[in-house]
Amino acid sequence: MPLTAEVAAIQVQERLTSIQGLIHAIDNERRRNENNLNNLTRLQEKYGPDEKSNSAQHKLRSQYKTCMNDAIQEESLIRDALAKIQEIRNIRNERRIQARNAGNKETIRRGALMKMLQISAQTLPLFVSKPDEKTPPLVGAIPADSSYIAKPGDIVAALVKGLEDEDSWILAEIVSFNASQNKYEVDDIDETKDRHVLSKRRIVPLPLMRANPETDAHALFPKGTMVMALYPQTTCFYKAIINNLPETATADYELLFEDASYPEGYSPPLLVAQRYVIAFKHTKKSGNVSS
Structure with missing residues (x-):
């Protein structure tokens, strides 16, 4: 079924709204991640590279794991936003192809x-x-x-x-x-x-x-x-x-x-x-x- 201009506009707007929400989510995630990274830095400074106690190693491993999970979550949000951008490109390209097939190919200088x-x-x-x-x-x-x-x-x-x-x-x-x-x-x-x-x-x-x-x-x-x-x-x-x-x-x-x-x-x-x-x-x- 041909993608009408009205339907295309609605689909693009839906994705722009999703991207806006994802940008806010990425910003919030990044702020939270900064706090956890700062906590990791403080632990590293506190214990130093020569600290071998079980308690220190456990705290460091736990904080490293938290930071890694933060990074995975932030990456997932960024990939979701990029996917929405690609969907918009695909919608616009489909409309352009339909216009060309209908004999409305534009002349570009x-x-x-x-x-x-x-x-x-x-x-x-x-x-x-x-x-x-x-x-x-x-x-x-x-x-x-x-x-x-x-x-x-x-x-x-x-x-x-x-x-x-x-x-x-x-x-x-x-x-x-x-x-x-x-x-x-x-x-x-x-x-x-x-x-x-x-x-x-x-x-x-x-x-x-x-x-x-x-x-x-x-x-x-x-x-x-x-x-x-x-x-x-x-x-x-x-x-x-x-x-x-x-x-x-x-x-x-x-x-x-x-x-x-x-x-x-x-x-x-x-x-x-x-x-x-x-x-x-x-x-x-x-x-x-x-x-």
Whole structure:
């Protein structure tokens, strides 16, 4: 059943109300946690590192356990709030897809499109693993499973035919997937009327979540890796080398793009968000930035 504007507005408002309540709950939990952390600090100062008595060890263990439980509760509230934010994103995306299917696709100026792509990358959900939790596909550099089917509205890298029959990787939006033909229908993100029908092997899903360098560094491309990345202020992917990894959850990769116009054969270091960096794919005439 189509999601009407009225129903969507009600659903978004319900989630905003929930988020407001969760923010208050997080703040209250954090205040309470600060008191317990202060109590732990006082116990540590009182007994010191050399205190071995059973009574002291029991009090310290008890306070450590209290602080750990506090942290677990605070984490749960934060994850609940982030889940509500993602639900709002999904509702708005569903409305946008419905408008497009109804022939109401808006025309976005290039400057606004570049800003939108930047914000989309910055606000991509952050995956923070729990102890012993395996990083799932489409987090950072972890690729999608071979059976994965991208959903309508998802942003992907698509290999299309360009001028002189040359293959080019572009940023595109999934319109539909035909399971019997194993083909996607996609729209060029930079051209409102440029639609392509492509086989599944010519589509690479982009990350759905960012990897946290502090907890999931293994989900980032290693330094020196050859990748494909969205060249800044364009909607095309080009060959590049990882020069430096993101050091924080909000930082970008530092890349060297293959570019024959420079004596070294590579561009100066450029920053590209995790969302727009994917594994390198060998393609017909897969050229560099200046080609």
